[in-house]
Amino acid sequence: MKMSPARMTGTMVLAFFLCGLLLAGAAALSGCGSGGSATGGTGASGGAGLAAQALQPIGAPVEKSIEASSGGTVSIATPEGAVARIVFPRGALAADTDLSVTALAGGKGSGAVVGGFSLEQMGSGAGPRLAGPVIVTFALKGAVVANTSIVSYNADGSYSPVPTAVTSKDETSVLVATVSHFSAYGVRMLTPDEASAAKAAATQESAAFNWVVYVKDSKSVSKSGMKSTLSLDLQAVNTSGDIAGSYSATAKGTASNVWSGGLLIETFTVKVASFTFQLNPYFEMVPLTEEKDAGGLAPLDTQVDYQGYGTMTLTTSGKGEAHVSGQTVAVPVKPKTSKAKFTISVFGPELRMTVVDSTGSTYYFDGYVRGEGK
Secondary structure, three states, X not given: OOOOOOOHHHOOOEEEXXXXXXXXXXXXXXXXXXXXXXXXXXXXXXXXXXXXXXXXXXXXXXXXXXXXXXXXXXXXXXXXXXXXXXXXXXXXXXXXXXXXXXXXXXXXXOOEEEEEEEXXXXXXXXXXXXXXXXXXXXXXXXXXXXXXXXXXXXXXXXEEEOOEEEEEEOOEEEEEEEEOOOOEEEEEEOOHHHHHHHHXXXXXXXXXXXXXXXXXEEEEEEEOOEEEEEEEEEEEEEOOOOOOEEEEEEEEEEEEEEEHHHOEEEEEEEEEEEEXXXXXXXXXXXXXXXXXXXXXXEEOOOOOOXXXXXXXXXXXEEEEEEEEOOEEEEEXXXXXXXXXXXXXXXXXXXXXXXXXXXXXXXEEEEEEEEEEEX
């Protein structure tokens, strides 16, 4: 599977680690970075009376370099036993950036669930400059109560709820939010008023950008003495403002069949009827392993974060050539309409589209998903 230069050991995975994992050292709590073209991380302010010193950096920071054109993922374990992950889709960073993420302890006032993390561009004392939305996730053990949400902490210790989606699976809860700036992020149980304000903010922010799936790849399979190649150019758009949801797709492609020795060659134009599919959360938890070159923690294996599936209708038309005794003879090829099943699996900023055609041949296409301003 094709990985980005950001070392996809941190692809969009949600993971557990042992409670009480504390590493020596401390780092300064970073301030807010500048936002990008996308929106997120806003809402009604709360946390009245929460002192700024209630959140304290703890343990060694995780450091990672991410290329803007490739995107990447960085993760860190919190003292509560949760795992925070930050996914930068392709183009979300305004430039190639060296990042430093530090776990936070504290924030134990009324409603606090996870202290959280701070993230900064190394040496800047501020968050990285963004050009698109970034995904923040927290994986927690056990179920969470209603109105549990990711929050953005301000420099004075107050906080703003961030529109959050919650998924529970196998005694694990995963909280997901889309953000456009970086300060400190944690998890809290909101008051009814805060939850209502956060819901209203989510409705407003969903209108700011689309999530778009891109697949432009070519793959070949060999079977029974024939090499078949399929090239696919696909774009799918979800206008909900959430990476999960319904995508409307358009696609086109080319195909060819070459028999052993090149005795018969068929080439086709492939038309794909417009179709839709649903991306749903598909979080699987894996243990963390030490990143020896970064001194931090990252998921052990590539796991799926979102998944969708469906059927495409393909119509092929083309021509054939037979090569016999040094001569080339045209061979008629009838247009054909067929069905192909597909599965799209998202891991971090990347995705894999698996297509099974009407003959049973399986093709694996690589692509990516990112948020784009409307």
